[in-house]
Amino acid sequence: MGFAKLLPLLWLSLLVSCDGRPLYPLPGKGFNGVKPPLQTSRPYNIAHRGSHGEIPEETAPAYLRAIEEGADFIETDILSSKDGVLICFHDVILDDTTDVSEHKEFADRKRTYEVQGSNVTGFFTVDFTLEELKKLRTKQRYSFRDQQYNGKFPIITFEEFIAIALDAPRVVGIYPEIKNPVFINQRIKWLGGKKFEDKFVETLKKYGYKGTYLSKSWLRKPVFIQSFAPSSLVYISKLTNSPKVFLIDDITMPTQDTNQTYSEITSDAYFSYIKEYVVGIGPWKDTIVPVQNNYMQTPSDLVRRAHAHKLQVHPYTYRNENQYLHFNFSQDPYKEYGYWINEIGVDGLFTDFTGSLHSFQEWTTSRRRRGAEDGEESRLLRQIASLVAPYVRH
Numbered sequence: 001m002g003f004a005k006l007l008p009l010l011w012l013s014l015l016v017s018c019d020g021r022p023l024y025p026l027p028g029k030g031f032n033g034v035k036p037p038l039q040t041s042r043p044y045n046i047a048h049r050g051s052h053g054e055i056p057e058e059t060a061p062a063y064l065r066a067i068e069e070g071a072d073f074i075e076t077d078i079l080s081s082k083d084g085v086l087i088c089f090h091d092v093i094l095d096d097t098t099d100v101s102e103h104k105e106f107a108d109r110k111r112t113y114e115v116q117g118s119n120v121t122g123f124f125t126v127d128f129t130l131e132e133l134k135k136l137r138t139k140q141r142y143s144f145r146d147q148q149y150n151g152k153f154p155i156i157t158f159e160e161f162i163a164i165a166l167d168a169p170r171v172v173g174i175y176p177e178i179k180n181p182v183f184i185n186q187r188i189k190w191l192g193g194k195k196f197e198d199k200f201v202e203t204l205k206k207y208g209y210k211g212t213y214l215s216k217s218w219l220r221k222p223v224f225i226q227s228f229a230p231s232s233l234v235y236i237s238k239l240t241n242s243p244k245v246f247l248i249d250d251i252t253m254p255t256q257d258t259n260q261t262y263s264e265i266t267s268d269a270y271f272s273y274i275k276e277y278v279v280g281i282g283p284w285k286d287t288i289v290p291v292q293n294n295y296m297q298t299p300s301d302l303v304r305r306a307h308a309h310k311l312q313v314h315p316y317t318y319r320n321e322n323q324y325l326h327f328n329f330s331q332d333p334y335k336e337y338g339y340w341i342n343e344i345g346v347d348g349l350f351t352d353f354t355g356s357l358h359s360f361q362e363w364t365t366s367r368r369r370r371g372a373e374d375g376e377e378s379r380l381l382r383q384i385a386s387l388v389a390p391y392v393r394h
Contacts, residue, residue, distance in 0.1 A: 036170040038072060038222050040214065042365060043341055044348035045357045046175055047071035048317050049090060053352035054146060056138040057097060058088045059153040063164045070358030073173040073224065075350060076161050078200060079180065080188045085130040086158035086203060092180055093122030098136040099151055106132070115183050116256045126187040130157070144321065158200075162207050166221070173222030174209070176200070177247070181232045182257050197232050200225075201239040213243040213279050224314075226282055229257040230265070230274060237277045245314060246274055248283040262287070266302060271309040280312030280347065288315055288344065296328045303344055315340065316350035318357065334360050 050062025051069055063074045076088040092115055094100040100109075100123045109128065112121040125133065139150040158176070165172045184196040204210075204223065211217030225240075227233050228247040237244065249255075251262040264270060266283075283302065290297040303313050318340075319325075320333045329335040333353070337360045340346050351357045 033169075035168075038171045038173055038219060040219075042361055043346055044072045044173075044314065045070060045354060045361065046073045046075050046314060046348050046350045047354040048075050048350040048352050049077070050074060051352070051354045052141075053320060055149055056140050056153060058090060058156070059138050060156055060160065060164060061149070061153055063161065066354045067164070067168045067172055069355035070362075071172065071354045073175040073222065073348075074161075074165055075175040075177070075226075076158075077177045077179040078158055079125050080184050080196065080199075081128060081130040081133055082126055082188070083129045084188055084190050084199070086199060087125065087130070087133060088156050088158060088161045089125055090179070092126070092183060093120060093124055094128070094133075094136065095122040097141050098138055098155070100136055103135065113183070113187075115180065124187075126184065144323075158203050159207075162203070166207065171220070171222065173224070175224045175226060176204075178225070178227040178229065178232050178236075180256070181227065181229050195235075197236050198239070201236055204240065204242065209242060210240065212241050218242070224280075228255065230255060230260075230277075231257045233274075234277050243279040244277060245280045245282045245312070246278045247316075248281055248287060250284055251287055266305075268305060268309070271306065271311060275309050275311055278311070280314055281306055282314045282316060282350070285315040285318070285340070288313075291326060294327050296326050299344060303346065307345070312347040314348035314350065315346055318349050318351040318353070320353045320356055337361075338364070 047063070047066030047069075049057035050059065051065040051071075052058070052062050055062040055065055058076060063076075066074050077090045078086050079089045079092065081087055089097075091097065092113075100106060106123065106128070109123050110121065111124055111127060112119055113124060114120075133155050136155060137151045138153050138155065140147055161176075162174060165174045178197060178200055181196050188196065190199055204225075207221070208217075209221050209223045223242050224245050225233070225236065225242055226245040226247050228249060230246060233244045233246060246265075248262070248265060254261055255265060260270075265274075266287075287300070288302050289299045306313050318333070318336065322331050325331050325333060325336060329339070333356050337349070337357055340349060341361075349357060
């Protein structure tokens, strides 16, 4: 094994053996060269909570692995600690992806709160300070995935997440989600009457994230801001011109803040309204192509209509495991990627397996490039043949 191949393993071993301090440098301190730019010529490879098919989600190693594997954007969910520090974590409770239940000192922290209209019981992030959260260690969400990294990696902050992206050896975008803003704003109060959304945008601006989609500023530090809450996206539109993406849940789920139905938020009338605030939508993929008995049915017109409104479409979530691959693809994730990119025509894909999507796109892009080059050579040969034909003796 060459030294270059050993580097990722050495990096992970350092993260495993040491904790209590960040092992990656602060923004701008880890790279001094000219970075290769973000690719914009093909659908974006969006690392869903990092490369969390391999490593526990929302952790520094999961994001580092995703960057190593070729992610265009690293995606994260943003919540808050009790003391108002923004953290990278998906669930409002800590139960499913940390070892909180093993910490006897926190046994009395279990609560029941209403979240999106339902009572939820567990250990909530909003009842722990950042110092307390840093004592916890993460674990893999799914039992059928690799468990060897359980108990090794801490929860990271939004700023630590940004540091990872900024210190990458090429331009890597970030794709943070304003997670459960209604719940967070009910439980956490910041000085000066500021809201969750205000603190979120302040953090992005602190590190220079700004500019409209594909502007020079944006290409230097690419970002998509996402949320299931349309009112949050409308609110932050007054605070930043960075591009935003409206997430769309299963057809049975209303929006968490306006309580609108799926049919309402995917209507042409609503697209005409929301496109003033967002550059795209992020639907669950089974809302685009309905599924019955694990077979995909006739695609809806959602992508076509979104594109007609000049909205990008970034569906979620693509996973390699058999239980997530519909029978149409013969348990082959590459066939699934090909279908969604070439047949449905999406503009980005949220995947748990960044390396698989990157390999597929590299292979198909190089094959198309070879085909184009071969076609150009054939055209030139035909042109030369036509020029010399009058002079050929028969």
